[in-house]
Amino acid sequence: MICALGSAVCFGTASVLQAAATRATTPGTGSGVDPALLLRALRQWRYGAGLGLDGAGFVxxxxALRSLPIYAVxxxxxxxxxxxxxxxxxxxGVRLSSTEWAAVAVVCGGLxxxxxxxxxxxxxxxxxxxRWSLLxxxxxxxxxxxxxxxxxxxPRALVLGLGAGFGFGVVEVAVRLIDSANLANPALYALLLGGGAAFLLLTSALARGSVTTATAGMVLGETIGPALVGVVWLGDRTRPGLEWLAVTGFAVAVAGALALARFGEAPEAEGTGASGVTRAG
Incomplete structure (x- = not known):
């Protein structure tokens, strides 16, 4: 759980850096999959620093996924x-309302x-x-x-957000299905394709449309589906007699995160012109 929380810290911090970099780039073609937009963002040092944190978070x-059920991670x-x-x-310098500070506390309580x-x-x-279905x-x-x-x-923002969430969810499940460097394992290619597609969709979502809507879709896509796969197909369970606590904690943590969905597009800081956007996943 310490590793999972450390991963969240890395991803959450990277989001602020990547958001400012993405919004500073020239808009792309309007396509949800726009590699050129990603390349332009990479020229921003903040985006590169964010990717470094993303790499640490991924490790x-x-x-965490090797020790905890997917629903907890x-x-x-x-x-x-x-x-x-x-x-x-x-x-x-973004101001959080009392409701948003309460949502932060709710997320912590759920976890x-x-x-x-x-x-x-x-x-x-x-x-x-x-494995093939995942691919x-x-x-x-x-x-x-x-x-x-x-x-x-x-609807574009929602589709991009859900798509990014499902892509990150594919990564979560694929990690559990890869037990060796077997190039014949479809889960390996699912991890690479799903992660790459998720980053492309997320970068496009950050640059245009309602990022708050996209973020809410991403949170739902990367939590509920993988959690069900873990329970139904991979044997994830809770401690004996605490199923109700796990379900409650999962629902509370996700609900708190959805309440903070506007931080998929944090308002511009006064006098800075920068904005922060979440990765998640």
Whole structure:
């Protein structure tokens, strides 16, 4: 759980840096999958620093997924929104309302309940069908991003956010399905395709449309689906008799994160012209 929370801190801090860099780049073509936009963002040192933190967060995420159920790690990663809110308040001078500070506390409370209720990771290794299905979902995420650019602003933001969330969710599940450097394992390619597509969609979501809507969709996409896969197919369980506490903690943590969804697009700090946006996942 310490690794999962450390991952959330890395992702949440990276979000503020990447948001400022992304918003400072020239807008792209309008497509949900816009590699050129990502390349322009990479020229900003803040985006590079954010990617460094993302890399550290990913390593911590892998360690956590090897010891904890997916539902616990997913909820902890959604808590990166709370980290983004606090960092934005410190670094960008963003004012948090009393309701938003309460949402930060709610997220922490939900994670505490999950920490008490979570058992060890499930012993399931997943079937070949699950591995190939995961690769299919990763491909669908990339396709969804491609067509999202043709949609009006609001549904486009939702599709991009959900797509990014599903892509990050694919990464979470794929980590559990990779037990060696086997190049014949479809989960390995699902991880690469899903993670890459998620970053492309997220970068586009940060640059245009309602990022608050996109962030809410991303939180739902990267938590609920992977949690169900972990419980149904990979054997994730709670400590005996604490199923109710795990369900409550998961719901509370995700609800608190959704309440902080505006920090997918933190308001501009007075006099700085910078804004912060979340990664999550």
């Amino acid at each position: 911590l995420q892998i360690v 997913g909820a902890a990663l959604a808590a990166s929104l709370a980290v983004t809110a606090v960092v934005a308040a410190r670094v960008l 505490a309940m999950l920490g008490l209720a979570s058992g060890a990771e499930g012993g399931g290794t997943g079937s070949s069908a699950l 299919g979902v990763a491909g669908a995420v990339l396709l969804a991003g491609t067509v999202a650019g043709r949609l009006p602003d609001r």
